Amino acid sequence: xxxxxxxxxxxxxxxxxGLAVLGGFALTEKNxxxxxxxxxxxxxxxxxxxxxxxxAEVDSALQKSMYASTPPMIAAACIDVFGxxxxxxSALGSVPLEANRMENTAxxxxxxxxxxxxxxxxxxxxxxxxxxxxLAKLSQVAATLRANLSELAEQLNGGEISVSELIASERExxxxxxxxxxxxxxxxxxxxxxxxxxxxxxxxPFSQHLDTKSPVFTENLEEVSQEEARKIAxxxxxxxxxxxxxxxxxxxxxxxxxxxxxxxxxxxxGGKILQITNPRAVYSQNLKVExxxxxGKEFLEQRGYGSMKESYYTLNDNILLxxxxxxxxxxxxxxxxxxxxxxxxxxxxVGFEGTGYIMNHAETREIPEVKVDVASAKAKVAPGxxxxxxxxxxxxxxxxxxxxxHEFTCExxxxxxxIVCVNAETGDEEKILILLEDENGTLAV
Numbered sequence: 001x002x003x004x005x006x007x008x009x010x011x012x013x014x015x016x017x018g019l020a021v022l023g024g025f026a027l028t029e030k031n032x033x034x035x036x037x038x039x040x041x042x043x044x045x046x047x048x049x050x051x052x053x054x055x056a057e058v059d060s061a062l063q064k065s066m067y068a069s070t071p072p073m074i075a076a077a078c079i080d081v082f083g084x085x086x087x088x089x090s091a092l093g094s095v096p097l098e099a100n101r102m103e104n105t106a107x108x109x110x111x112x113x114x115x116x117x118x119x120x121x122x123x124x125x126x127x128x129x130x131x132x133x134x135l136a137k138l139s140q141v142a143a144t145l146r147a148n149l150s151e152l153a154e155q156l157n158g159g160e161i162s163v164s165e166l167i168a169s170e171r172e173x174x175x176x177x178x179x180x181x182x183x184x185x186x187x188x189x190x191x192x193x194x195x196x197x198x199x200x201x202x203x204x205p206f207s208q209h210l211d212t213k214s215p216v217f218t219e220n221l222e223e224v225s226q227e228e229a230r231k232i233a234x235x236x237x238x239x240x241x242x243x244x245x246x247x248x249x250x251x252x253x254x255x256x257x258x259x260x261x262x263x264x265x266x267x268x269x270g271g272k273i274l275q276i277t278n279p280r281a282v283y284s285q286n287l288k289v290e291x292x293x294x295x296g297k298e299f300l301e302q303r304g305y306g307s308m309k310e311s312y313y314t315l316n317d318n319i320l321l322x323x324x325x326x327x328x329x330x331x332x333x334x335x336x337x338x339x340x341x342x343x344x345x346x347x348x349x350v351g352f353e354g355t356g357y358i359m360n361h362a363e364t365r366e367i368p369e370v371k372v373d374v375a376s377a378k379a380k381v382a383p384g385x386x387x388x389x390x391x392x393x394x395x396x397x398x399x400x401x402x403x404x405x406h407e408f409t410c411e412x413x414x415x416x417x418x419i420v421c422v423n424a425e426t427g428d429e430e431k432i433l434i435l436l437e438d439e440n441g442t443l444a445v
């Protein structure tokens with residue numbers, strides 16, 4: 001009996017110890033979870049604070065830029081807006097929200113920064129009345145955004161809601177499909193009530209003129225029927241038995257045809273080939289690069305694309321992608337770009353992309369007069385660069401406009417290659433590109 005009692009006491013003691021250990025473990029895990037939640041909240045709070053401060057700095061920089069009047073001050077003020085907008089974009093990216101939740105805010109920061117950078121590049125010309133008015137409107141948007149975010153910050157700092165709860169409130173429904181509440185004036189409300197942005201008219205990617213840009217090559221051509229387009233697609237691509245798949249609208253309306261995995265897009269106006277995809281595995285490389293380039297050029301010439309000059313190429317999975325640009329009177333017109341993919345086993349073309357050519361090519365392009373001679377342009381090339389090649393070229397700007405340049409391909413003492421483009425009308429440096437070269441080809445960045 002005593003032995004049984006001692007055994008029972010021992011077991012009971014062990015059980016108590018076990019419970020104590022489990023309790024301690026549970027408490028430790030709870031503390032760890034609480035600490036993790038706390039660290040996450042601190043991180044969220046920091047990201048949100050950075051965003052609020054970033055928008056405030058953009059607002060202040062835009063206000064200052066409105067009143068700059070001399071070229072040096074205009075350049076400095078607009079570069080400041082660009083820098084502050086980039087910083088605010090970085091802060092926005094740290095706030096753990098789905099990208100589309102802050103789409104309007106992100107778009108505003110991109111547009112305000114890029115527009116200001118374009119003004120800084122042309123500071124020597126001063127502001128036009130329209131540009132100053134646009135800056136004022138951008139400043140008004142920034143002020144509204146700053147006020148809305150500041151209101152959110154006050155509510156957060158007052159303890160009404162945590163940042164993690166605010167972010168959770170942006171979800172429309174929970175896992176069970178129930179609607180989730182959110183604080184009034186949250187991110188969702190801010191985005192839905194976002195002020196209208198001014199129309200930006202400048203040489204940049206957010207310019208209003210890009211919304212209405214029409215394809216130069218096909219804009220005045222008559223429409224072709226679906227059947228006519230199908231015949232053109234088969235003849236151009238060499239792919240038989242194409243069937244109609246869809247008609248797609250947009251800046252370049254096209255008929256889309258398919259045959260198995262292959263596809264061809266044909267413009268409704270004029271029946272020009274926009275794209276060909278004819279994918280297949282290519283297991284061997286039997287051709288030299290120069291032979292594949294010659295095959296791509298012959299493909300273009302046989303289909304009416306004359307005066308095309310190869311520029312850069314890349315080799316991936318035994319398929320050579322070659323960029324061809326149109327030339328007019330010896331001048332390379334880079335906007336008129338056609339891309340041809342050649343299989344390196346047999347030299348057949350397995351892909352074509354003619355968007356650049358269709359959007360920009362004109363049979364009689366007006367090329368501006370060269371006002372700055374080659375010798376003067378060479379003087380703009382930096383010391384330490386040796387010129388190894390020269391061309392006169394038309395290059396696209398960020399706003400899809402065109403500029404005539406002296407194009408110098410240069411080499412450093414270490415063997416690295418750069419391209420320096422000098423404006424043939426003004427003599428200013430227009431663009432500098434780095435040539436990334438390896439065994440798979442060349443990229444210009």
